[in-house]
Amino acid sequence: MKWKILIVEDDINFRYAIRELVSWDEYGFEVVGEAVNGRQALEILKEKEVNIVLTDMEMPIMDGVTLTAKIKKLYPNIRIVALSAFDDFSFVKESMRLGAEDYILKQDLSTDTIIGVLQSLCEKSLNEQKRHQFQKELLDYIQEKTQKIDSESNLYNELKTRRNMTLCLVKSKREIHGQEEQRYEGNLILCMKAEEDFWIFLYQLPRVHSKSEEAVFQIEILSRMRERFQGDVQIGVSDLIGDFSRLPSMYKMAKTALTYFCYFPEEQIIHYLDIRKFEEIRIRNYLYQPPKNLLDVNSEELEQVLEEYEKNLERYMPEENFVNKGFVNIYREFRKGVNEENSELEMLNYYEEIRKIDSVRSKFDYTIKLAQKMRPQDQKIYKGKHKEIRRALEYIAFHYTDDISLHDIAEYVGLSENYFSNLFKQEIGENLITYVNKVRIENAKKILQNKSLKVYEVAEAVGYKNATYLSTMFKKVTGMSISEFKEGKV
DSSP: OOEEEEEEOSOHHHHHHHHHHSOGGGGTEEEEEEESSHHHHHHHHHHSOOSEEEEESSOSSSOHHHHHHHHHHHOTTSEEEEEEOGGGHHHHHHHHHHTOOEEEEGGGOOHHHHHHHHHHHHHHHHHHHHHHHHHHHHHHHHTTSSSOOOOOOHHHHHHTTOOSEEEEEEEOSSOOTTGGGOOOOTTEEEEEEEETTEEEEEEEOOOOOSHHHHHHHHHHHHHHHHHHTTTOOEEEEOOOBSSGGGHHHHHHHHHHHHHGGGTOTTOSEEEGGGHHHHHHHHIIIIISOOOGGGGTSOHHHHHHHHHHHHHHHHHHOOSHHHHHHHHHHHHHHHHHHTTOOOOHHHHHHHHHHHHTOOSHHHHHHHHHHHHHHTSOTTSOOOOSSOHHHHHHHHHHHHHTTSOOOHHHHHHHHTOOHHHHHHHHHHHHSSOHHHHHHHHHHHHHHHHTTSTTSOHHHHHHHHTOSSHHHHHHHHHHHHSSOHHHHHHTOO
């Protein structure tokens, strides 16, 4: 294979000198084109395969600095060598910053100088090709697309001797600038792109003897990743592994750790060993917190609530056993809201039934039907046109045991206190407090059928703070005392 050269120089004498000084074929090179400015060079690059561009810095129409920037953007694998005189060396520095890899002073133009620079670039390019090929094989091995690596790369032989390694899988939409030229500082062994938005960093750790030492290392990793990716990172960290053969396991660990960022987006680094802690938080936050407003909405709004909860289950608790446990907790909340006893047998029977149902939506339908049978039968039936009043009545039916107020309910239905108070009295025929007391007393009458309960226990069950207040309100609403009611006196 011959390395293909493009010469870009507006001075005809320098172009001639460069072309004639070197026996290109003898050294394995071929000049495939010449251009007098950057714009012409870009036109040639569209038509011809080029490996190395030798470009002057100061040219008309498009100079060498601009050309360098455009080539690195359009053809990042092309190598660039800057040609410069002493008096425009500032252009060379800017070109090197933009991606040129070496330079030749025109005053030093000679066969040895040109060939020395070009051969150095070719060797560097071949080494990078080998590294890229090895990284491709290594990535296939890590992701278990192949069972072994046949590479004879020096990096492969070095990796096989490494011990006490940890793998970091980094998610970031930002690219690492100059990643191919990255010098691996400190304990970093390897850095490569795994897939879109994902990068693998492999570290060798000194022996750590405590959690605090490990925490210091994680802070160091996070600091370096923030610097590389300009702060936009999520990092999953594997456990420490003894040898190279366990790299696929390390990758799985780091990938598993990364999945927990959907539950904890405020975190930036999650260690595989900490997953149990995060799992406990996940279960507490999402499994044992069914949507409370599922008990409060009317039938018109129920569909929207269920869709939102279904999405949350799919995102946060997709495992089948978690989904079923989540429904058990929804059912438990329904029963609790209507003062039904949550016996273990009742819950077990429900769980066995819910397991037989395939789709999440069907599980909801089944649960809602059960819940509708438990709704308070003595709830006032409202046939008016104001949905806010209907929602308020449903809210009271399920929350009369709480310390509810005009402010709470007005806020819940989305009206001002004054407007809601007037509207409620207009539609129901009595003020809110009177209505709430009637609901509490009607439920107290049911509970009082159990003659073994103390009056203060009944008071607490229906939302009153003490037995005296219950007795007062009971007399006011029913016209009889609690004792008279128990004795069956009218």
